[in-house]
Amino acid sequence: MTVTESQQGTRQRGTAMPLSMLDDARRRQTPTDTTPMLWFDGELASADALQAPLTTHAMHYGTGVFEGIRSYATRNGAAVFRLTEHLQRMRKGAELIGLDFDIDRAFEATLETLRANDHRDAYIRPLAWFGTGSIGLDVSLLTQHFMVATMAQRVHLAGDRTRLTVSPWRRNPASALPPLKLCGGYVNSILAKREAKSRGFDEALFVDDDGNVVECTGANVFMVRNSQVTAVEHRDALPGITRDTLIRLTGAQSRAVTHHELLDADEVFVCGTAAEAAPISALDRREFGDNPVTREISALYARVVRGEEPAHAGWLTAV
DSSP: OOBOGGGGTTOOTTOOOOGGGTHHHHHHOOOOSSSOEEEETTEEEEGGGBOOOTTOHHHHHOOEEEOOEEEEEETTEEEEESHHHHHHHHHHHHHHHTOOOOHHHHHHHHHHHHHHHTOSSEEEEEEEEEOSSOSSSOOTTSOEEEEEEEEOSOOTTTTOOEEEEEOSSOOOOTTTSOSSOBGGGGHHHHHHHHHHHHTTOSEEEEEOTTSBEEEESSOEEEEEETTEEEEEOOTTSOOOHHHHHHHHHHOOEEEOOBHHHHHTOSEEEEEETTTEEEEEEEETTEEOOOOHHHHHHHHHHHHHHTTOOGGGGGGEEEO
16 A cells, blocks of 8 residues: 555644554565665655655645754764754754654654664655645645655765856845755755756855855855865855864864955865765866865764764764
8 A cells, every 4th residue: 555645634744644554565565775764754664655645735835844964884883973953953944934843753763764774874864844735825734744764875975076166046045045954945056056067067156246155055165274274154054064063173263255265275175964074176267186184174074973083972873
């Protein structure tokens, strides 16, 4: 039996899906590399057994909020990096658009999904969204849903040397769309990424009308000059958790940075949960050579997320 939102009838938002609705799917499906288990509205089920109707509000209007989280293999088993902070940020986005969000439930759902899939090094995608009930802009009567998926695969820049270009698109201004992980807001990033790829680059850099650096499509920006590390600060940029981690680890200064300053830097790197710390090999025509400071920071970050730096063990949640 395929579980669809329409089969849930008048189920109230926030309640768990009845176990009986998943029994057939569970008997026929087991977690494999191609059919992982997902956590959906209170229960684990095979990804192949779940569907959403074509009238799902989030599909039409982007009314959802998500996070990108990582788990890592450590000497003591799998551990999730800064899980609580990610879920706290997700709650801010959910509350902004009127979605109920229970951090404790999301916390346990994340760990349960990782265990079900036997994932260690994995990318984790929790998603909360509005379902059916109306096709208009009033979300007050819509069903609400929550899922967690885990994927043992490389995502985004994944620490690789990256060729960067300034995008002709501007970042969503915070005065119009707050810098949180709201689903619809990432169309802005898709436009910039597609345009950059069409010109042979790996990633796009957003710069504002005054020439100040904002961020990349899914990563924050740092520069190194005279061995001093600076984190780019901009009100329109996502307050990145990896960015915060690297500032704490390096003591980097956080301030506004112009495009001209970035071109004049000794090293540039970008960071994010998926990107980790990815060195920039070129910014348009500006080629960057060796990046010893970035390599050192990247190596330190790798040790921290894998539990090899005891001083920062509190950032890890054992699976």
